[in-house]
Amino acid sequence: ELKVEQNPLFLSMQEGKNYTIYCNYSTTSDRLYWYRQDPGKSLESLFVLLSNGAVKQEGRLMASLDTKARLSTLHITAAVHDLSATYFCAVTYFGNEKLTFGTGTRLTIIP
Amino acid sequence: AAGVIQSPRHLIKEKRETATLKCYPIPRHDTVYWYQQGPGQDPQFLISFYEKMQSDKGSIPDRFSAQQFSDYHSELNMSSLELGDSALYFCASSLDRVVAYEQYFGPGTRLTVT
Numbered sequence: 001e002l003k004v005e006q007n008p009l010f011l012s013m014q015e016g017k018n019y020t021i022y023c024n025y026s027t028t029s030d031r032l033y034w035y036r037q038d039p040g041k042s043l044e045s046l047f048v049l050l051s052n053g054a055v056k057q058e059g060r061l062m063a064s065l066d067t068k069a070r071l072s073t074l075h076i077t078a079a080v081h082d083l084s085a086t087y088f089c090a091v092t093y094f095g096n097e098k099l100t101f102g103t104g105t106r107l108t109i110i111p
Numbered sequence: 112a113a114g115v116i117q118s119p120r121h122l123i124k125e126k127r128e129t130a131t132l133k134c135y136p137i138p139r140h141d142t143v144y145w146y147q148q149g150p151g152q153d154p155q156f157l158i159s160f161y162e163k164m165q166s167d168k169g170s171i172p173d174r175f176s177a178q179q180f181s182d183y184h185s186e187l188n189m190s191s192l193e194l195g196d197s198a199l200y201f202c203a204s205s206l207d208r209v210v211a212y213e214q215y216f217g218p219g220t221r222l223t224v225t
Contacts, residue, residue, distance in 0.1 A: 031212065042201065043154070043216040050212070088153060097205070098144065098167050099214060101153035 002027050004091055006102035014110050016078050021105045023072040023089035032072045033090045033099065034063050043088070046074075076107075084109045113137055115204050115217030123223045124192050132187040132220045136204030142166070143185040144214055145177060148199040160185055192224045 003026040013019050023032070034046040047056045049065035049072060056063050060083065062075045072089055086106045090099040116135040124130050136143050142161045146154040156169035160179035171177075174192075179185045189196060199221050203214035 033213075040199075040221070042218045045213055045215070048212045096167065097142065097214075098156040098159060098169060099146070099154070100156070104153050 002029070002091065002093065002100045004089060004100050004102040006087075006089060006105050008105060009103060010106050010108075012108045012110060013076075013079055015080055018078065019076050021074040021076075021087055021089075021107075023074070023102050025070050025072075025089075025091050025100075025102075027093070028067070028070070029091035030094045031092045032065050033092075034061075034072070034074055035088045035090065037086045037088065037104075039086075046087075079109045081109045081111055083107060115202055115215055117200075117202050117217040117220050119220060120218065121221050121223075123225065125225055126192055126194065128192050128224075130189045130192060130222060132189070132200050132202075132222070134185045134187070134202030134204075134217060136183050136185070136202070137206075137215055140204035140206045140215075141183065142205045142207075143179055143183070144203040144205075145171075145185070145187050146201045146203065148201065148219075149195075150198070152198075154201060157187070189222075194224050197222060197224045 005024045032049045035043040047063040052067040054065045060077045065072045086104045088104045089102040118133045144159040145157040148154040157171040158177050159167045163179045174190050177187045199219045201219045202217045205214045
């Protein structure tokens with residue numbers, strides 16, 4: 001059974017600081033996704049990582065993938081209040097399109 | 112750009128009642144997925160359809176059924192509702208499940224069972 005774990009589950013940080021969210025998965029997968037979710041809202045796609053060593057950046061967010069370690073990271077640079085949300089990673093198996101989500105990280109940026 | 116449409120957005124039902132959730136995928140998308148997200152939980156895959164045929168099944172209760180119609184919209188039918196069915200239900204769509212990298216999520220239907 002594929003398991004996806006994130007840490008930390010909760011993260012409270014000050015504006016302007018840097019931090020990293022970690023996503024570990026138990027079995028080899030072919031794609032890793034990062035989503036953002038505001039309370040009661042839908043899931044917004046942030047990044048899709050397809051291969052070992054992949055790195056993608058958008059604004060203050062940067063995601064990377066290490067398939068050998070089965071680890072992805074979401075790095076936040078100089079956090080701003082607008083980044084407060086819950087962040088989920090999700091993976092798919094080869095030939096199987098359903099998303100298996102991580103536990104989520106609730107990020108709160110304090111002014 | 113057109114997005115995934117879900118209706119209704121909010122639904123309140125009593126225990127043992129039935130509910131029908133509808134999903135209209137992005138035009139030309141041929142695959143639809145349903146996910147359930149309980150309060151404070153991560154989304155859980157329920158079921159998916161490709162070209163109107165069920166393609167995968169997850170942790171969907173026997174009380175639930177779903178189908179995809181000829182116009183590619185999908186409906187999730189839920190019977191004998193229980194308090195634990197209260198959740199956000201998301202529909203997502205994608206184009207060509209073999210090469211598509213992304214599932215685009217709808218706004219969700221919030222189901223409350225009282």
